[in-house]
Amino acid sequence: MKFFIDTADIKDIREAAAMGLADGVTTNPSLVAKTGRKFRDVLVEICDIVKGPVSAEVTAVKHDEMMKEAREYAALRKNIVVKIPLIPEGLKAVRTCKEEGIKTNVTLCFTATQALLAAKAGASYISPFVGRLDDISTDGMQVVEEILEIYNNYGFETEVLVASVRHPIHVQQAARLGAHIATCPLSVLIQLSKHPLTDSGLAKFLSDWEKVPK
Ligand code: E4P
Numbered sequence: 001m002k003f004f005i006d007t008a009d010i011k012d013i014r015e016a017a018a019m020g021l022a023d024g025v026t027t028n029p030s031l032v033a034k035t036g037r038k039f040r041d042v043l044v045e046i047c048d049i050v051k052g053p054v055s056a057e058v059t060a061v062k063h064d065e066m067m068k069e070a071r072e073y074a075a076l077r078k079n080i081v082v083k084i085p086l087i088p089e090g091l092k093a094v095r096t097c098k099e100e101g102i103k104t105n106v107t108l109c110f111t112a113t114q115a116l117l118a119a120k121a122g123a124s125y126i127s128p129f130v131g132r133l134d135d136i137s138t139d140g141m142q143v144v145e146e147i148l149e150i151y152n153n154y155g156f157e158t159e160v161l162v163a164s165v166r167h168p169i170h171v172q173q174a175a176r177l178g179a180h181i182a183t184c185p186l187s188v189l190i191q192l193s194k195h196p197l198t199d200s201g202l203a204k205f206l207s208d209w210e211k212v213p214k
Pocket of ligand 1: 006026027028107127129131132163164165183
């Protein structure tokens, strides 16, 4: 399973990369806005740190304008993946990107049938937003399970990138289902490493070590 880090914060990306937990990076306009920096500057800096796929989201909603942004981003660095919203114009852009050899991550996916359309259009990645579904009392992980079943039925090569991950259980469930990737904020990656018995066990080992003659 691959882990992407879901942020545009350079410090967090460096931290995840140092732990070997940044196989790729996902950004979105809200995450970029938090940095207060120009998007292209942030994007290039991220690509200098992480050599895996780095998602850059278009902000246009019409095919031709989306393609203008997609070509600009793709020309910046070879590991940039263009993130495109799951709307009809977006599906057209995914298809054109596929024809031009530009990789795509189709975002804002909330149903298995949306994911089916993205795969048909030629998406490299599909991003079901599990946390936002859970927020409205819908089982986000059920959608991931359905997408994986459908993709397996037909041999689609689109990778399932579980997004809007809020806590370690989302990651555990995604891994058990065989999702290809989970994209997580640094806080979730840290939470995944935590256990109270690890902390108390380490404290005991360190205090006992003080008693050892040196
Ligand atoms: C990932 O590609 C998405 O941008 C992100 O996971 C959304 O997460 P949120 O629902 O916590 O904003």
